[in-house]
Amino acid sequence: MLARATKELFYTVAGLVMALNGHIYRTFRAGSAVRKSSVRLHLGPGQKAYLPGWTNIDANMFTSKCDIWLDLRNPLPFPDNSVDAIYSHHMIENLPDIEAYFRDTFRVLKPGGIYRAAGPNGDMAIAKFIENDHDWFGDWPDKYDSIGGRFANFIFCRNEHLTILTESYLTELAQRAGFKHVKRLLPVMETGHTHLFEDCLAHEHERDYDAPHTLVLELEKAI
């Protein structure tokens, strides 16, 4: 895992090129892409979760597999009301302004479009910390014996994560962005929209179904 400072340097240096790449995509390719077929965006696929048939977008040009190289801190290079579905799994906790990002996902979705957003489950981590459930927390990225160290590991991931994702917080941000229907789901193999997200579920991992490590919300842009 890269140190925070190295990552910030990468985003500073590569940020301008990614912004230019977004501008070029918006100007020359987005229009025909949305006219040709339905568009589903997978934001932050990383190394192993590339989804064929989706437009996979990531900033990591070294190890991720993606179709468009972009910094998701910038607006998505798609027209308003042009995208059918959006999926992200363990990505939004890396963003400095989730509210602005939710506003932008709302902007690009078509009315009736769905955003499935998943990330580290802050509600469950707090409950497990209070229960002193040492074993619920993992050893990654750092090894700690104390419950506090393990809790910090989960929440901040060696300062990779910029926020704590809880259901009420994400629901408030989503509703402020304009989403009317926010549904919380169990983490794996469940969706209210199988026709859109069936192929995403195979990439979701959860070792404790009753006390999920991942919080999943499905946000709908009302018609």
Ligand SMILES: C[S@@+](CC[C@H](N)C(=O)[O-])C[C@H]1O[C@@H](n2cnc3c(N)ncnc32)[C@H](O)[C@@H]1O
């Ligand atoms: C923890 S990985 C998750 C990978 C995969 N979705 C999964 O759940 O296994 C987070 C991914 O989000 C991407 N990411 C984080 N911040 C980003 C940003 N500002 N712009 C684009 N991609 C970003 C990272 O490059 C990385 O590939």
